[in-house]
Amino acid sequence: MHHVEADIREPLILGNKTYHQITEDVCAPVEGKAGKMWYMVFSLAALLALWGVGCIFYTVGVGIGVWGLNKTVDWAWDITNFVWWVGIGHAGTLISAVLLLFRQRWRMAINRSAEAMTIFAVIMAALFPLLHMGRIWMAYWVLPLPNQFGSLWVNFNSPLLWDVFAISTYFSVSLVFWYIGLIPDFATIRDRAVKPMAKKAYSIMAFGWTGSAKHWNRFEEVSLVLAGLATPLVFSVHSIVSMDFATSVIPGWHTTIFPPYFVAGAVFSGFAMVCTLMLVMRKVLHLEDYILVKHIEYMNIIIMLTGSMVGVAYLSELFISWYSGVEYEGYAFMNRATGWYWWSYAAMMTCNVISPQLMWVKKWRRNLTFTFILSIIVNIGMWFERFVIIVTSIHRDYVPSSWNLFHPTFVDMGLFLGTIGIFFVLYLLYARVFPVLALNEVKTILRTTGEAQLKQLRAGEHISVSEGSKH
């Protein structure tokens, strides 16, 4: 088996690593103590989270009246936040599943953390449809369970119900995919653990993994099938979410472009969030040899691509609103650009259309500071996109006597900030307890993409993957 790597291929793992060194590098944050930075950020996130939990109790206890909704604008920040979080979640699945199917080895340094981001983002997303029900204790009514109301069934024609199945499936399948991948890495930590509590905890979490050939045989098959299942899930889930709007009659909502537009937008914002998280994490956890500028560049290219798709969708919408000749559609877009909420439309256009185009410049897309700032701008823009779609379309639709404005209350804002807090609390805890990089998966590419190993391969020398390898 004579392996060849094209000369233009850059290494995916820097330095002179061995299999053992990879284990050490990735287990260090789990086995070591957290730095001051971790505690500072965690405290801030925890405070926000606590405020958010308070707002949740207030909403459930007092009712949806504590939000700024009214009869005209009956969906605002709640559904904006829902779609924003679900969109962010999609990047994790795309990185793990779609890049696996496309055999992109560069996914391995970031897939574990991206999937963690997905899990936590979907939990945050799910909070909003649950809370916006008002009577959350009746949430089980969305399930088709036999009941005493004549057996009143749920409406399977409604995208709001399709969402129930889609989000539950997406969350549970992502969780299973993530956990199955984690098991061999938990086994690594288990076998290294010295402290009895840690050894017991990781033994339970590792499910008794042995790493035998048959175990791996099944593992690879399961990973492939789950990746194959998760890929259509990504596309279907956000298409279904878009149908919440597209299947309505509201001008600005009732448009066939929504499913591909939303999916592209989700990948766009999701990758931006992955960049934000990875840029901080690689520095703090000293993983700069694994999460390279190359990875950031590839993610920026995807951001550029999907951002362009979103930009084209915006332009199509604008064009069709005039070309269709439907006066309500025409007004909806005139109102978006020049009406009461023109500033949110401007924010959306600047952040989402202009910013990804900057990634055409190679120097900028390989610049970490630039990427960090841009990734936050993209996520702000994508929040505004959902806000514009939802609020500007319904605040002035068919009947002018119903036209009304929307003003968020402190609870609307507190809930949103609270979910950001809860997300970071979960993510920071994850970074201390879980191996943030798929360490055993990365070992499989050391031989062919390690910096030292590539030098040896190209010089025709023996490739060394372990210390003291004499053969």
Place this chain on the structure above:
Amino acid sequence: MSTVIYAMYDDDHVLLEGAKKVIAKGTKVQDVFSPFPIHGIDDVIGVKKTRLAICAFIYGLTGMSLALIGMRYFMIIDWPMNIGGKPNFSMLQNLPAFIPVTFEFTVFCTAHGMAITYFLRNKTLPGMKAKNPDPRTTDDKFVMEIHVDESKEAETIALLKETGAIEINKKAA
């Protein structure tokens, strides 16, 4: 009397070549423990292809059938309702609206059915004890487990050392 020999390597390619030589000599390799899957090992030591994907397909068919039969009962037979005038007089007429839920439920059953089967078949469940012979096999070492008759023990060990094993351990079977 047979003994169990554990041959440890620090390079997966070296183990693969070693396994081929051992098999060529007619000795069966019981198992190989590694921190990541070694490509090519299954054909060499005779690990059969897993049927998990076939199971997954069957679970998927089950999920799809359940979803379609369920929705036909709920929406067409038991309590049909006029929702925006959408035709619901037959399953075929209303089918487009039922596709999203059918798809999601199929994926749900496929994924979870396969995952549960995977855990059960691997015998990896919460609380189970690890059975790898050496804790270093989840870090950077690769171990070949061979069962041989006592009489063949010495020559097998010699062959293993020749193939590049860095450590040999044994225990009575």
